[in-house]
Amino acid sequence: MEIFSNGDKSMNTxxxxxxxxxxxxxxxxxxxxxxLFLLNTKYWNYEDAIEYAKIVIGDIPEHDPVLIELLLLLSxxxxxxxxxxxxxAELANDVDELEQKHSFDKTxxxxxxxxxxxKDSYKNPFDMLxxxxxxxxxxxxxxxxxxxxxxxxxxxxIVYQDWEQYLQDEAVRWGK
Numbered sequence: 001m002e003i004f005s006n007g008d009k010s011m012n013t014x015x016x017x018x019x020x021x022x023x024x025x026x027x028x029x030x031x032x033x034x035x036l037f038l039l040n041t042k043y044w045n046y047e048d049a050i051e052y053a054k055i056v057i058g059d060i061p062e063h064d065p066v067l068i069e070l071l072l073l074l075s076x077x078x079x080x081x082x083x084x085x086x087x088x089a090e091l092a093n094d095v096d097e098l099e100q101k102h103s104f105d106k107t108x109x110x111x112x113x114x115x116x117x118x119k120d121s122y123k124n125p126f127d128m129l130x131x132x133x134x135x136x137x138x139x140x141x142x143x144x145x146x147x148x149x150x151x152x153x154x155x156x157x158i159v160y161q162d163w164e165q166y167l168q169d170e171a172v173r174w175g176k
Contacts, residue, residue, distance in 0.1 A: 007046060011041045011135040011137075012041040012043055012135060013134070013135055016111070016115075018043045018111065018114050019043075019048075020052060022042075023110060024111050024176060025176060026110055027175070027176070028038060031095045032091035032092040032094070033092040033100045034103045034106050035091075035092070036085075036091075036092040037083060037103055037104075037120070038107065041135075043111070044065075046084045049070075049088055050084065053071050055069065057071060070087040070091070102174075103110060104136075105174065106137055106142065108139060108142070108170075109170040109171070110174075111168055111169075112145075112163070112166065113175075115132065116167060118162055125126075126147050126156070126159060128148055129147075129163070130146045130147060133153055135163070141166070144160060144162050145162055147159065
């Protein structure tokens with residue numbers, strides 16, 4: 001599934017970084033397809049992917065040779081990133097097709113969780129929601145969270161309630 005493999009088409013116009021520890025604590029059954037997407041959109045950097053590989057290797061009884069090669073990269077190779085992306089793409093290809101399809105939803109949930117948990121860090125968190133809506137190709141499930149205009153206090157309350165409801169619903173599916 002090629003939906004997340006093109007690193008040249010970033011969907012992260014806000015330039016957000018989502019910390020590895022936050023991702024691991026939020027997403028149940030994180031997979032290499034999601035990791036590739038996070039790399040390609042620059043929500044993660046190459047070092048995050050390597051750190052995730054270090055976490056994963058302890059949980060796998062039989063180590064995938066590609067995973068071992070990824071972990072053996074020299075720091076200069078990690079900074080350059082081409083080999084990291086290549087190994088992650090290879091690992092992502094092993095993710096079953098159904099899980100690949102869920103990668104988009106998991107990542108959207110992750111991003112909206114991060115934005116919600118850090119909403120006080122933004123002058124206008126609703127602008128960030130609108131950027132996410134645009135970056136993710138106008139997903140129907142978050143359409144009502146996107147408002148390219150200023151909200152009244154009552155409208156903001158309703159959007160916060162809708163946002164919380166979305167996160168609660170998606171946490172049942174993808175969260176820990």
